[in-house]
Amino acid sequence: MRHDLVTLRIFVTVAECGNLTRAAAREHLAVSAISKRIAELEALVGTPLLQRYHRGVGLTPAGQALLQHARQMLQLIDRMDLELGEFVAGAKGHVHVHAVASALIQHLPDEIESFLTRYPGVRISLEERTGKAVVLAVADGSAEVGVVADPTPVYGLSSVPYRSDRLAIGVPTGHPLARRKSIRFAQALDYAFVGPHGDSSLAVLMAEAAAACGKPLEQRVQASSFEAMCRLVETRLGITMLPEGVLAPYAAQGRIRIVGLKEPWAQRQMHLVVRDPRQLSHIARTLIEHLQRSAAPA
Template structure:
């Protein structure tokens, strides 16, 4: 196209004033320059946009269509300008991602550095919570985007697969359970546990499953993270349930045994969830697309 936004604005000024002369004045150019620009527009489309009369000018049907589109183009150009302004001024965009403990400790540290380096204007706050609480926050509009366990009911939300995230039992290498290939939760609840600190979202989820079996977990020790748990389990203190991904990494440092757990609650997936991905603002949509695009990288690590 050989015309620019100035030509569109000029055209609309002419239309609004009903006069080529007044339109030229509003655009701060000479009448001759305005006339030449309009003529070039008409030559470009091979059709007159105005009919000229002694009393002034009047738009043709083609001119009316051109005016409608010119208004839309200028409006979109202003929206583009407004959208780019925060970036040009170095303003910070903040995103809050609600996530369960496994996502926060085992997946996001691998992915977020790359995204933050590529998007220097962005700040990301990670808000850890239990999956059920994240689902409620999303449904109420308190949260915009969350990573949740597939075990919980999220039928009222839009979800996308993010990563496989099963739980496993870890125990000392000489423990009675070390010879087992797969275990049910009911098989292990009478053994002393090493767990995460009270109110930790993953530990609350495990305790909720135990309550359904009318059991209470007996803790020998409660610790703040998976690394500390793996260390004391390896030293023979008790058994624990942690994400398989964490167990695989920590098993390179601490010598413990892993046993697969049965049940939907243990063989879970991480889902990226939102009320509706299509109505998220641009920053959240871009971030969500990035997270889902990294699934292959997660599978290979």
């Protein structure tokens, strides 16, 4: 069974208008031409697609099924034409990206900057969110691409590996742990923490690790940003757990000390998440491929 795209588009117009005369006006065709196309389509599928009424038309069950498939096919054709046009005019588009702080503070900004240098016609809206909020934004379509870190559940979203980072303990200079090269997390729990936002994936990981150790997690203060957490550690309000890449600039300036964590879960995997890879725009797919290539050497 071979379908004519023009006829399918006319059928969708008739279904949306509910009237042959209005459909003919929208398509700039004669009513007789519309009727002929619909008759040919019904003959092709072998069953009535429209119910004729005195003041218009409605869809039969077969017509309802065809309408759904026809819309999907026409959307794919329109997207194909748009993407092929981008190759002629230069890639363009707008991608909404939501990411956790761990990605934003470490590698993601430089990789997006290099992507925009290559594709200057593209716009990217980049927002920082907790892991849970990133997943919700991708699921409801607010964001096309998300970046999350373990152990954030993705609840049926499609995900691909991105970068990994390693968690470590940051302590003030002169702290009893400052001279240690590495410790177990249970040893860190003997001290008060400067903790992250309660909904963050890092907060969930810390709570689960403390429960596994059978020891309480004392959080003297919680901060909404990694920068604030490091600043609070400097002022000796507690120790903290953050990616080594976040702690390193402060340690290089002698403002805090980094103590390694001898835990398998300290090595975290980040993921790029999308709702449905088949529905991604061409430029969003290109961005994901760029991020994966950038992360590959790491």
